[in-house]
Every structure is written in C-alpha cells, then in structure tokens.
Amino acid sequence: MGERIWTAGLAVxxxxxxxxxxxxxxxxQIARWLNVQGIRLAEVRVVPDRTEKIVAAVNALxxxxxxxFTTGGIGPTHDDITVDAIAAALGVAVVHHPAAVATLExxxxxxxxxxxARLRMARVPDGAELIENRVSGAPGIKIGNVFxxxxxxxxxxxxxxxxxxxxxxxRPVVSRTIGSWVAESEIAELLAAAERRHDGVAIGSYPFxxxxxxxxxxxxxxxxxxxxxxxxADLTASLEADGRQVIADGI
Amino acid sequence: MGERIWTAGLAVxxxxxxxxxxxxxxxxQIARWLNVQGIRLAEVRVVPDRTEKIVAAVNALxxxxxxxFTTGGIGPTHDDITVDAIAAALGVAVVHHPAAVATLExxxxxxxxxxxARLRMARVPDGAELIENRVSGAPGIKIGNVFxxxxxxxxxxxxxxxxxxxxxxxRPVVSRTIGSWVAESEIAELLAAAERRHDGVAIGSYPFxxxxxxxxxxxxxxxxxxxxxxxxADLTASLEADGRQVIADGI
Numbered sequence: 186m187g188e189r190i191w192t193a194g195l196a197v198x199x200x201x202x203x204x205x206x207x208x209x210x211x212x213x214q215i216a217r218w219l220n221v222q223g224i225r226l227a228e229v230r231v232v233p234d235r236t237e238k239i240v241a242a243v244n245a246l247x248x249x250x251x252x253x254f255t256t257g258g259i260g261p262t263h264d265d266i267t268v269d270a271i272a273a274a275l276g277v278a279v280v281h282h283p284a285a286v287a288t289l290e291x292x293x294x295x296x297x298x299x300x301x302a303r304l305r306m307a308r309v310p311d312g313a314e315l316i317e318n319r320v321s322g323a324p325g326i327k328i329g330n331v332f333x334x335x336x337x338x339x340x341x342x343x344x345x346x347x348x349x350x351x352x353x354x355x356r357p358v359v360s361r362t363i364g365s366w367v368a369e370s371e372i373a374e375l376l377a378a379a380e381r382r383h384d385g386v387a388i389g390s391y392p393f394x395x396x397x398x399x400x401x402x403x404x405x406x407x408x409x410x411x412x413x414x415x416x417x418a419d420l421t422a423s424l425e426a427d428g429r430q431v432i433a434d435g436i
Numbered sequence: 437m438g439e440r441i442w443t444a445g446l447a448v449x450x451x452x453x454x455x456x457x458x459x460x461x462x463x464x465q466i467a468r469w470l471n472v473q474g475i476r477l478a479e480v481r482v483v484p485d486r487t488e489k490i491v492a493a494v495n496a497l498x499x500x501x502x503x504x505f506t507t508g509g510i511g512p513t514h515d516d517i518t519v520d521a522i523a524a525a526l527g528v529a530v531v532h533h534p535a536a537v538a539t540l541e542x543x544x545x546x547x548x549x550x551x552x553a554r555l556r557m558a559r560v561p562d563g564a565e566l567i568e569n570r571v572s573g574a575p576g577i578k579i580g581n582v583f584x585x586x587x588x589x590x591x592x593x594x595x596x597x598x599x600x601x602x603x604x605x606x607r608p609v610v611s612r613t614i615g616s617w618v619a620e621s622e623i624a625e626l627l628a629a630a631e632r633r634h635d636g637v638a639i640g641s642y643p644f645x646x647x648x649x650x651x652x653x654x655x656x657x658x659x660x661x662x663x664x665x666x667x668x669a670d671l672t673a674s675l676e677a678d679g680r681q682v683i684a685d686g687i
Contacts, residue, residue: 197480200638200640200657201640201642201655202463202464202467202480203463203467203476203477203478203479203480204467204468204471204477204609204611204657205463205464205465205466205467205468205471205477206464206611206655207464207642208461208464209460209463209464210459212453212454212456212460212482213453213456213457213458213459213460214456215456216453216454216455216456217455217456220455220456225454226454226455226456227454227484227489228454228481228482228483228484228489228493229448229453229454229480229481229482230479230480230481230482231463231479231480231481231482232479233478233479234638234640238478238479242479260620260621260641260643261620261621261624262620262621262624262627262628262641263624263627263628263631263639263641264638264639264640264641296619297619297622300621300622301624301625302620302621302622302624302625303621305624306621321645337643337644358455360455360457368547368548369511369512369513369553370511370512370513370551370553370554370557371548371551371553373512373513373514373552373553373556374552374553376513376514377513377514380514387451387485387515388514388515389451389452389485389515390511390513390514390515391452391458392511392588393588394572404452404457406451406455
C-alpha cells in the first residue's frame with residue numbers, strides 16, 4: 186500500500202502580517218526545511234495576536250497533522266501572547282522554564298541584566314522542552330507535537346537549524362522543473378495526460394509573462410526520484426512531439 | 437456601542453506556496469488593499485490544490501467573515517480546481533459564463549483562438565458575476581461574498597483595482613510608526629501602559645538588529661486618526677522621559 190506521508194501545519198501569528206506591514210518569509214523557509222526532513226507542509230493559517238484565534242488554529246492544525254509549527258509572538262512585549270494561547274489550547278499552565286531562565290540570565294548579563302519583560306521569554310507551557318536559539322537570547326519551545334518558533338526570519342532559521350534531523354519523516358518530495366515559451370492553455374491536455382500516465386506524481390503548471398513573451402514552468406513532484414525522472418522524460422518528449430522547445434531546469 | 441468592524445478571510449490556493457517554491461506576495465497586497473476599503477484581513481489559510489482542503493477553508497472563512505477572497509487555481513490546466521471546489525463548497529453547479537466566453541474569444545482571437553483548456557477559464561459557479569481582468573484574458577469571479585482572484589500577483593492587482601470602491605466597509609485602520617534604538621525588552625512595560633491608556637488602539641512592537649545595533653519600531657493602529665496621534669504623542673513622551681531617543685516615522 187501507499188507510503189506513509191508525514192505532514193505539518195504552520196500557524197503564523199501576528200497582526201503585522203495581516204495588516205500587510207510585514208512580508209512573511211517564514212512560510213517558504215519552513216516549507217523548504219520541512220521537505221528536507223521528509224515532512225509536507227499541508228496547511229498554513231495566518232492569525233492575529235488574539236488568544237481565541239490562536240487557540241482555534243493551533244487545535245485544528247495540531248490534530249490534523251503530525252506536527253504543528255508556529256512563528257511569532259514569543260518576544261518580551263505585551264503583544265507577545267503565543268505561549269499563553271498555546272498553553273490555553275493544550276489545557277496546561279504557563280511556567281518559567283529553569284534552563285530558559287538560566288539562558289536569559291547569561292545572555293543579558295552583559296546587556297543590562299534580566300528584568301520582568303525579559304523573563305517573560307522564559308515562560309513555557311508546562312511540560313515543554315526548549316529549542317536552542319543560536320542567534321539571540323530567547324529559546325524556542327517544543328511541547329508534544331507543537332514547535333513554537335520566533336517570528337524574525339533569521340532567528341526562525343537558527344531554530345530550524347537546531348531541529349534539523351530530530352523529527353521523524355518520510356521520503357522527501359523530489360521536484361524537477363522544465364520550461365517552455367508556450368501559453369499553458371495551448372498544452373493543458375498534454376500536461377494532464379502526462380500526469381495520468383505516472384502514479385504518485387503531481388505536475389504543477391506556473392505561467393508567466395516575461396521579456397514580452399508568454400511562458401510556463403512545469404514542476405514535477407513525487408517522492409520517488411525515478412518517477413520524477415520518468416515523468417520529466419515523458420513530458421519533454423510530449424512537448425517536443427507537439428513542436429515545443431523544452432528548456433531543462435525551467436525558465 | 438463600538439463601531440462595526442468589517443472583516444475578510446483569504447484562502448491562498450496552491451501547492452507552489454506550500455512547497456516553498458513560490459514566495460507569496462498576495463497576502464500583503466490584499467491586506468493593504470482591504471485596509472483602504474475599510475475591511476480588516478482577519479485570517480489567511482494557505483491550502484493545497486485539493487478539493488476537500490479548499491472546500492473546508494472556503495466554508496470556514498466565508499461564514500466567519502463579511503468577505504472571502506481566494507487567490508490561485510483559476511487557470512486553464514488540470515491543477516486549476518478552484519472554481520470546481522468553490523462550487524462544491526457552495527453546493528451549486530459549474531456553468532460557462534456567456535460574458536466570460538465572449539471575453540476569452542475576443543482575447544484569444546489574435547492568439548490562436550479558444551480551445552477546451554482556454555474555455556475552462558470561462559467556467560464559474562452558477563449564479564456568479566465576473567470581475568474584470570485588465571491584465572490578461574481570464575476574468576475573476578464574484579459569487580455571494582466570495583471573490584475568486586488570480587494567483588499571479590500583477591493579475592491579482594488588476595482585479596483588486598477593478599473592485600476598488602465597490603465593497604462596503606467601515607473606517608480604515610490608520611497606523612503611525614515611531615522607532616528607537618532600544619531593546620524592546622527594556623521598555624516593554626512602558627509600551628503596555630501606553631496601550632492601556634488609550635481606547636481602541638493596538639501598539640505592535642517589531643524588534644530588529646541592524647548596523648550592529650538593537651532597535652525596534654512601534655506601530656500604533658486604530659480607526660480614529662486622533663486616537664493614533666494622541667497615542668503616538670503619549671508614547672513618544674514616555675520613551676523620552678525614560679531617556680530614549682525617538683525617531684519619527686520609524687527606523
């Protein structure tokens with residue numbers, strides 16, 4: 186029977202994303218990192234800094250997926266409510282994690298010392314473990330299948346780096362791309378037919394208009410590299426038989 | 437009591453976002469456009485090209501919000517299933533819209549003529565109206581409170597432009613920003629206190645590390661410009677009284 190697919194949900198927490206002030210960069214970096222771990226990003230929800238919205242997203246995504254990641258809202262200020270909201274979602278108390286307190290005391294020793302706001306960043310849902318933050322002071326948090334990460338992308342990246350290789354996953358999705366200066370609407374049936382001829386493969390068609398011309402990239406995705414290669418060969422042959430020039434690795 | 441807040445949900449539909457291949461640009465452009473219309477983006481869900489996931493997101497977001505926007509999946513190829521999924525969510529049939537057929541026939545007259553794939557882009561949930569596409573051939577679709585837009589950002593932008601001023605909303609959220617070269621953890625209580633002193637205002641704190649120094653921007657948001665101005669003045673005075681230099685309009 187089919188291989189086990191591991192999935193993750195992602196909750197992006199922050200008014201600044203929903204207001205349009207900040208361009209999110211975490212969806213794509215977490216998606217790519219997850220794929221290397223053999224885990225598929227199955228759904229993202231972007232929610233505001235409001236407890237009931239965070240709780241609803243966290244409970245939906247953690248139960249529907251093997252893993253849930255969250256970004257944002259773990260800083261020292263009043264608008265950082267992620268830890269409290271996730272503790273509420275899980276029905277556990279919020280406690281100060283001793284190792285996080287020690288880390289923050291060390292980090293702020295030469296930066297004016299800890300204060301109440303800084304110690305907020307040592308608060309975790311009861312029972313949580315820490316995720317190392319190699320970039321700044323405050324750690325990430327792991328509780329059950331929930332991974333609570335920072336929102337600032339380079340800090341998020343450091344936490345992902347610390348988690349690399351620690352999560353169980355399946356085979357990564359492999360993808361290859363070819364391109365052609367063709368309107369996708371001219372070869373739509375050809376694409377669909379190529380997808381039907383190969384099991385476990387998805388062909389995505391991504392059109393663009395560039396240098397005054399219409400083109401498209403075709404991305405073939407599957408967990409079996411041999412299936413990807415066979416589909417690329419088949420699709421290339423089909424396009425060429427239809428009189429289209431194919432550009433390896435896409436345009 | 438309190439003014440009516442108009443909200444929108446957004447469903448971003450596409451495997452290419454969830455795989456990390458494509459950086460989404462529509463969340464921020466739609467968020468900013470909505471704000472000008474006096475509508476708040478309340479939640480975003482990014483879902484794959486799978487009918488049941490699209491249906492679930494569409495039905496949740498359209499019932500929880502005044503409006504639902506979707507992006508992606510309305511092209512001519514086999515992976516474009518948004519129209520069918522939304523029709524399924526609404527429990528209506530899919531039909532060819534006569535005006536959309538006419539538009540596509542005109543658009544493709546000098547581009548090789550319509551074919552079956554191109555006519556797919558005239559398919560709409562029964563009862564829908566069209567949203568003008570000023571950039572390429574295929575129109576957007578409005579049905580009830582659901583607005584189905586293209587995924588390619590500059591085409592999305594053209595459809596938003598065609599919708600400008602047509603949606604009922606409330607007062608736009610006004611925001612002003614100040615900045616300071618300070619660690620947010622040093623002035624967290626000051627920020628929270630300033631927020632508490634003003635009704636209907638939210639203060640967001642956005643830290644960064646730049647030019648070797650720690651700083652933060654503080655964004656004050658409210659629908660009443662006078663409240664925003666008063667909060668900015670109050671927060672500026674509080675920071676200066678605390679010995680911090682305040683940079684107007686942020687860093």
